[in-house]
Amino acid sequence: MIAQGEYILLKAEGGREYFTSVRDEKLHTDLGIVDLKNIEGLEWGAIVYSHLGKEFKVLKPRTPDFFKHIKRTGAPMMPKDIGTIISYTGVCPDDTILDAGTGSGVLAIYLGTIAKKVITYEANEHFVNVARKNVDKAGLKNIEVRHGNIVEEIKSLEGPFDVVTLDMQEAAKVVHDAKRVLMNGGFLATYSPFFEQTSEIRAAVEREGFNDIITVLINEHELEFGERGTRPSTRVGHTGFLTFARK
Amino acid sequence: MIAQGEYILLKAEGGREYFTSVRDEKLHTDLGIVDLKNIEGLEWGAIVYSHLGKEFKVLKPRTPDFFKHIKRTGAPMMPKDIGTIISYTGVCPDDTILDAGTGSGVLAIYLGTIAKKVITYEANEHFVNVARKNVDKAGLKNIEVRHGNIVEEIKSLEGPFDVVTLDMQEAAKVVHDAKRVLMNGGFLATYSPFFEQTSEIRAAVEREGFNDIITVLINEHELEFGERGTRPSTRVGHTGFLTFARK
Amino acid sequence: MIAQGEYILLKAEGGREYFTSVRDEKLHTDLGIVDLKNIEGLEWGAIVYSHLGKEFKVLKPRTPDFFKHIKRTGAPMMPKDIGTIISYTGVCPDDTILDAGTGSGVLAIYLGTIAKKVITYEANEHFVNVARKNVDKAGLKNIEVRHGNIVEEIKSLEGPFDVVTLDMQEAAKVVHDAKRVLMNGGFLATYSPFFEQTSEIRAAVEREGFNDIITVLINEHELEFGERGTRPSTRVGHTGFLTFARK
Amino acid sequence: MIAQGEYILLKAEGGREYFTSVRDEKLHTDLGIVDLKNIEGLEWGAIVYSHLGKEFKVLKPRTPDFFKHIKRTGAPMMPKDIGTIISYTGVCPDDTILDAGTGSGVLAIYLGTIAKKVITYEANEHFVNVARKNVDKAGLKNIEVRHGNIVEEIKSLEGPFDVVTLDMQEAAKVVHDAKRVLMNGGFLATYSPFFEQTSEIRAAVEREGFNDIITVLINEHELEFGERGTRPSTRVGHTGFLTFARK
Numbered sequence: 001m002i003a004q005g006e007y008i009l010l011k012a013e014g015g016r017e018y019f020t021s022v023r024d025e026k027l028h029t030d031l032g033i034v035d036l037k038n039i040e041g042l043e044w045g046a047i048v049y050s051h052l053g054k055e056f057k058v059l060k061p062r063t064p065d066f067f068k069h070i071k072r073t074g075a076p077m078m079p080k081d082i083g084t085i086i087s088y089t090g091v092c093p094d095d096t097i098l099d100a101g102t103g104s105g106v107l108a109i110y111l112g113t114i115a116k117k118v119i120t121y122e123a124n125e126h127f128v129n130v131a132r133k134n135v136d137k138a139g140l141k142n143i144e145v146r147h148g149n150i151v152e153e154i155k156s157l158e159g160p161f162d163v164v165t166l167d168m169q170e171a172a173k174v175v176h177d178a179k180r181v182l183m184n185g186g187f188l189a190t191y192s193p194f195f196e197q198t199s200e201i202r203a204a205v206e207r208e209g210f211n212d213i214i215t216v217l218i219n220e221h222e223l224e225f226g227e228r229g230t231r232p233s234t235r236v237g238h239t240g241f242l243t244f245a246r247k
Numbered sequence: 248m249i250a251q252g253e254y255i256l257l258k259a260e261g262g263r264e265y266f267t268s269v270r271d272e273k274l275h276t277d278l279g280i281v282d283l284k285n286i287e288g289l290e291w292g293a294i295v296y297s298h299l300g301k302e303f304k305v306l307k308p309r310t311p312d313f314f315k316h317i318k319r320t321g322a323p324m325m326p327k328d329i330g331t332i333i334s335y336t337g338v339c340p341d342d343t344i345l346d347a348g349t350g351s352g353v354l355a356i357y358l359g360t361i362a363k364k365v366i367t368y369e370a371n372e373h374f375v376n377v378a379r380k381n382v383d384k385a386g387l388k389n390i391e392v393r394h395g396n397i398v399e400e401i402k403s404l405e406g407p408f409d410v411v412t413l414d415m416q417e418a419a420k421v422v423h424d425a426k427r428v429l430m431n432g433g434f435l436a437t438y439s440p441f442f443e444q445t446s447e448i449r450a451a452v453e454r455e456g457f458n459d460i461i462t463v464l465i466n467e468h469e470l471e472f473g474e475r476g477t478r479p480s481t482r483v484g485h486t487g488f489l490t491f492a493r494k
Numbered sequence: 495m496i497a498q499g500e501y502i503l504l505k506a507e508g509g510r511e512y513f514t515s516v517r518d519e520k521l522h523t524d525l526g527i528v529d530l531k532n533i534e535g536l537e538w539g540a541i542v543y544s545h546l547g548k549e550f551k552v553l554k555p556r557t558p559d560f561f562k563h564i565k566r567t568g569a570p571m572m573p574k575d576i577g578t579i580i581s582y583t584g585v586c587p588d589d590t591i592l593d594a595g596t597g598s599g600v601l602a603i604y605l606g607t608i609a610k611k612v613i614t615y616e617a618n619e620h621f622v623n624v625a626r627k628n629v630d631k632a633g634l635k636n637i638e639v640r641h642g643n644i645v646e647e648i649k650s651l652e653g654p655f656d657v658v659t660l661d662m663q664e665a666a667k668v669v670h671d672a673k674r675v676l677m678n679g680g681f682l683a684t685y686s687p688f689f690e691q692t693s694e695i696r697a698a699v700e701r702e703g704f705n706d707i708i709t710v711l712i713n714e715h716e717l718e719f720g721e722r723g724t725r726p727s728t729r730v731g732h733t734g735f736l737t738f739a740r741k
Numbered sequence: 742m743i744a745q746g747e748y749i750l751l752k753a754e755g756g757r758e759y760f761t762s763v764r765d766e767k768l769h770t771d772l773g774i775v776d777l778k779n780i781e782g783l784e785w786g787a788i789v790y791s792h793l794g795k796e797f798k799v800l801k802p803r804t805p806d807f808f809k810h811i812k813r814t815g816a817p818m819m820p821k822d823i824g825t826i827i828s829y830t831g832v833c834p835d836d837t838i839l840d841a842g843t844g845s846g847v848l849a850i851y852l853g854t855i856a857k858k859v860i861t862y863e864a865n866e867h868f869v870n871v872a873r874k875n876v877d878k879a880g881l882k883n884i885e886v887r888h889g890n891i892v893e894e895i896k897s898l899e900g901p902f903d904v905v906t907l908d909m910q911e912a913a914k915v916v917h918d919a920k921r922v923l924m925n926g927g928f929l930a931t932y933s934p935f936f937e938q939t940s941e942i943r944a945a946v947e948r949e950g951f952n953d954i955i956t957v958l959i960n961e962h963e964l965e966f967g968e969r970g971t972r973p974s975t976r977v978g979h980t981g982f983l984t985f986a987r988k
Contacts, residue, residue: 009432015458038475045431059432062337082464083330087633090309091341092360113339114361149453160292184292185256186308195477195936202472211262215470218327218717223462223488225449225639229688232440232464232711234732239723308745327918441970442689470961476935478981485975503926509952539901539925553926556831574959577824584803586854587834607833608855654786679750679800680785689971696966705756709964712821717956717982719943724936735964 004040004059007137009059009069010048019061019069031056061138063110068132073127075195076106077167077191078237080220085165088214088244089187091115097164098181100150100174105131105143107165112143115163150174158183167191175204182247193240201243211246217241249305251287254384256306256316257295266308266316278303300352310357310386318450320374323353324414327467332412335461335491336434338362342409345428347397347421352378353392354412359390362410368397382395397421404428414438422451428493440487449488457492464488496552498534501631503553503563504542513555513563525550540672555632557604564628567621570600571661571685572731574714579659581706582738583681585609589656592675594644594668599625601639601659605638609657615644651675661685669698676741687734695737704739711735743799748878750800751789751808760802760810772797802879804851811875815869816858817847818908818932819978821961825905828856829955829985830928832856836903839922841891841915846872846884848906853884858906862891869905891915898922908932934981942984951986960983 001021002008010018012031020027020036027034032050039048044060059065067079085107091097095115099108102122108131112118119145122128128147133141146153150166151173159181166174171190178188188210192198198215205213217240222233249255249269257265259278265370267283268276274281279297291307308313314326332354338344343363346355349369355378359365367390369375375394382390393400397413398420406428413421418437425435435457439445445462452460464487469480496502496516504512506525514521514530521528527731533542540556544712553559561573579601585591589609593602596616602625605635606612616622622641628639640647644660647668653675660668672682682704686692692709697706711734716727743749743763751759753772761768761777768775773791780789784802800806808820826848832838836856840849842974843863849872853859861884863869869888876884887894890913891907900922909917919929929951933939939956946954958981963974 011432011458020400041414047431049486057431060340062432064335064337079334080327080331080463083334084327084467085330086333087326087330088311089355090360091312092309098333110334162577166412168415184304185258185309187309193716193725195725195940196723197937198470199477206472211258215472216327217467217468217470219466219713219714220331221466223445223464224452225446225462229690231687231689232733234729234730236728238728239395409565440972442693442964442972443970466962467959470936476937478934478936481977481979483975483977486973505926505952541925551862556926558831558835558927560831573828574821574825574957577826577828578821578961579824580827581804581820581824581851584805584854586803604828607831678788678798679752679803681803687764691796692964693971695964700966705752710821711962711964713962714825714962715958715960717939717958719940719956724940 002039002042002044007139009061009065010034010041011057011059013055019065028146032218063113066109066134066138067106068223069104070137071104071130072106073104073130074242075193075238076104078217078220078239080108081191081240081242082107084216084218084242085115085189085191086110088242089189091163096160098154098157098159098161098164098178099190100166101127101165102131102145102167103127105134105145107167108143108145109138109140111165112140113138115117116142118143119146120144121148123147123149133182148162154178154181159183160186163185163189166193169197172200172204175201175208177209179210179247184247186247188245188247190243191240193238195241197243198243199244205243205245210247212244212246215243249286249289249291254308254386255286256308256312257281258306259378259393260302263312265325266312309362313356313381314353314387317353317356317384318351318377319353320351320377322440322485323351325467325486327465328356328438328487328489329357331463331465332363332436332438333357335489336410338410343407345401345404345406345408345411345425348374348412348415349378349392350374350414352381352392354414355390355392356382356385356387358410358412359383359387363389365390365400366393367373367391368393368395368400370396401425406430407433409433410436412436412438416446418445419447419451422448422455426455426457426494431494433494435492435494437490438487440485442488445488445490452490452492457494459493462488462490496533496536498548501555502533503555504528505551505553507549512665513559525698540708544659560603560628562602562633564600564603564631565598565624566600567598567624569687569732570598571732572714573713575685575734575736576601576604576738578710578712579683579685580604580608582736583633583657585657585684590702592648592653592655592658594660595621596625596639597621597661599628599639601661602630602637602639603629603634606634607632607681608740610636612637613640613648615640615642615647616640617641617643632675648672648675653677656680657683658686659683663691665691666694667696669702673702673704673741678741680741682739682741684736684737687732689735692735692737699737699739704741705737706740709735709737742768743780743785747761748802748807748880749780750802751775752798752800754796760806788815794803804854806848807875807879808847810826811847811850811869812845813847814845814871814919816979817845819961819980821959822932822981822983825850825957825959825983826930826932827851827855829983830904830930832904837901839895839898839902839905841907841920842868842909843872844868844908846886848876849884849886850876850881850909852906853881854879857883859884860887861885861972862889863887864890864972866867871897895919895922900924901927903927904930906930906932910938912929912938913941913945916949920949920951920988925988927988929986929988931984932981934979936982939982939984946984951988953985953987956982956984
């Protein structure tokens, strides 16, 4: 049952969608006005109607919805890379994960949706505030956004963590302590758009004696199914190098 | 604490690894003999020694370990594709998922590690047996491997499911009922190595009025860091077309 | 020695460039006025100066300059694909080549720059005119742009041609006669952005008993060397499927 | 008319092929014996028969045939990369080209097939001998294979060259003189499988004030058309980074 204050995705026929919350307000859309107050008490997936009689599905937001609708700062990691981190490290509901830098919190939200606990560090205060709001919208109580530079902060952490994820310029400087706080068998996963940073990270994980080191680039090609035929799309999102290493 | 009968990953220095279980036996390795019986009662991540004094970490297997060590039949989906399914559909611990065809159960195990419940159909009896053993090794009680052709079986299913995943030749024939058993906002994800099947699936999801339809090909390029420099690897795994559609 | 009327590429310091011709006119640029008349009689590669004393190199245009500066209609084949056609078929100065559809003539100009003779068909009269002007700008007397639908026109051609190149929707309908007019050992090369057309072409070349049939997709990834590091570019040009077959 | 001593490609029905020459010998094949002496005086493309009555086409070898059949040392550049060099630099029959290192001469043969003159340097004497034999087989009199290290040898060259192509570890050390010997508007093209070398080359071409600098990676994906459908192949050739810069 949907409660007052809860975030929802309203999806109209034809696919147009609105990420909003259940509250004492009216949502004005191209397809008419929806009274958000009336959504309280409905079941997820219920249908409501605008004053023009247009149908809207009331959906429980899932991670791709947060990716699409939350405030983003800079260039977030794309779902193809996030998914590869999840599958290569085997993120699961028992996991405690250490993450940095938070950015707008996209990766932390994906991880926190699955894992038991995520602690994420962000040095930039503005980003910390954005990320906290986003985590709140995702309704995830198990994500702790900490303001601080992980290069320093990790020194006083004990762990053990099951997974450490790093998407930050100075990732190589964190590798030594990342190994210390990981439990045996735990994974380090790093993301960098830049080759040179990736090369530093590789040198660091090799120096620290990690196992199963691998660096990959994930390219996503969309297929466009049009009237004239099916063709590879020329649109691409940004991408980066993923490096995995196991303690 | 590790119990008798539990599956473990023994990882020696240098990275060599053994997927085995805690039982009344001795494991003979190149680095000496490990007495598996002595592992009972230890904590995950503990160190044991072979009779030659070589160190082995006792690791709790994670999904990539199952991918690597379980018996596989045919060409399983690769982690890059599995991860993309997880991130594009937002698989989470609340989910009930319908899957087919099971094959050796690789995708089902990844999904079952995260989701509340996975029901997976496989028409080939030999694969059903392989998959059941694999699910058992993964220690997942929430995956139900059913013997049957989902094209027929889905007609008597009610749902609702949060996600339906299809990796089978006749996927297009399942699309109509997949929509019926999905809850509003739920995702259908299909995988096919073949263009023609993908084209049929696209036609089906468009005909059934799904939203947010997208087809992607995920290419993974490994970077090799060698003594002479860093170069793109020429090794590639097999790949396939992923189609996503939302109810 | 550069003659009156000849097409030239004027390249200023910093890389800005002007594709123009030697004639009784003045070229107004951001870096001052260049008197085009004074270029007559100079050697290729000579330096001229604008009235502001800025340096301009007078370059003999090469095929990439035509690609960049001639009038283009629709989506021309990209250099990566053109180059792959040249290397896969081994285009050489002894070759007589049959091409269709001409479009703006980009491929014909690349081929005509190397081969002895290119005959190219275009059904659309507007494109014929554009292509003829472009061929003229490229100074290539060995390219004959014919107005007509090759599906019909090829029936009255005798050949033999060393290479036949097709970049047109109905390419599959030309395959039978393409084989007839090719000399033994000659290559057919087709380009299509669409999968379905490519599939028809493949069926046709297999039916006609061609040898060495191969279909490839060429993806080009640019590396961006920036101040923060080197990263894969997210810009991509359009692409298409190249099919090669040998008589 | 085919002369005594000339290299030929004999192509049997079904596609099996033999790269050989016209001489006083008999060629033993799975499809019977072909008397090579009888080929003298025939036209290119003629049909000859084995003693078993099997048909063989007598083809004039084209560059892809040399790529396939000549002796190769190490990992030669692939046709996709060679083609991209040709199209990005606009190699044409008027060109004089400087090339190093020769290796087995694959790139030099492609270039020499089109250009007026190719001078190519190779430091390794064994490779020099292999390359000279290959050039001879290709029947190209306009390719001069010189034994020497271009890093030193280029200092005494004057040029001007239209294109300089470098596929060698120390390419960055050649960039300064490459610019000197290029004519205005001429292109430098380098190939390296390694990122670090590419990075050095980029630094060098930027330092030397080249224009239109671009680095690309060309990935080729084959499509396999099988009975079960059409799928992306998992076979890939090796690849490398191409850097282009214009004087």
